[in-house]
Amino acid sequence: MSKAQEIISLYDQYVMPTYGRYPLVFVRGQGTRVWDVDGKEYLDFGGGIAVNVLGHAALADALAKQANILVHCSNLYYTEPQGLLAKKLVELVGVAGKCFFCNSGAEANEALYKLARKFGHDSGRYEVLTFVNSFHGRTLAGISATGQEKVKKGFEPMVDGFRHVPFNDLDAVAAAIGPKTAAILLEPVQGESGITPAKPEFLRGLRRLCDERGLLLMYDEVQCGIGRTGEFCAWRVVAPDVVPDAMSWAKGLAGGFPIGAIWARKPFADVLGPGTHASTFGGTPLACAVALSVIEKMENDNLMANARDLGAHLMAKLRTLPGVTAVRGFGLMIGVDTAMENRVLVAKAAARGLLLVPAGTQTVRFLPPLNITRSEADEAFTKFTQALGDA
């Protein structure tokens, strides 16, 4: 038995089969490259599904430094990294507000649902409108919020209080708002269903409706946030004037170390008061110090500008390919449609040494680190072209 088969058989025997995995076993990464157990090199443009914003093996110094000082002490106390990270995130949003820290995207969205419910509680409102083809995570409330039937199947009944409305359809949203509605939650760029940006006019219309009807406008920036689109917040690319009331982050925030967070603007920043919400591991000094170091690197190396430049470069090249029917996205959050089934194309790309991620049924995603070089973008394009041509 090869080493790869040996490791896969460990999963077969001991790991719950919740994922449809590719038969690739990785042992090491450096920058934009990873190596499998047989020593084969891959250009990683999946980025761990929009997580590894600085690439591989980029966190060691920050991790080691903080690990030698203080890893965890609970939220019964104060630590400087959590306070500094909250301050930094509020500055990056550019609107006065406060943050809450947790460990994942689904958990960050849970905090948004609770914020919406607490906000609406005294007026008997608890419903959150979400969108068809959205994705908000795999917790019970997460699959209830998600606008895709496949994630709910077998787990019914869903958590009460979520309704799905067609994306980019303002009339449908206006018609769906009822006496129980407290908030609207959307991804400014839908990720899992195939990289579909909200239309600027749609966001403006949602803001208007929320203001008229006293609802919270909440953005799920778990996948599209943290600089990937060329701005720290994706909504700043879609419609920079449409400021939300609250927002969630995770994935790239600490470049691969687990962390999630929400931000809410004043006056909603104090809705979740003492004793109303918590997470044992939320905002540990270790996670926050790593996130701070990731953001510092992104700023010092102008990585959001790099995402804008190389994203535009790569998208322009992808649009020239005969097999490509559509290219959508901003910065280094790119969705490419082809006639080929996406999982097949992703497997072909991997065989050519390029890691990509499927979305929906016809879309493959390019979600590389934000510090890729032009030659790496060109190399990915060449490998993708070869994969498209492979019968």
Ligand SMILES: Cc1ncc(COP(=O)(O)O)c(C=O)c1O
């Ligand atoms: C937009 C969005 N929200 C939430 C989540 C859930 O994040 P996590 O897997 O960290 O719980 C994801 C994950 O893909 C996502 O893309």
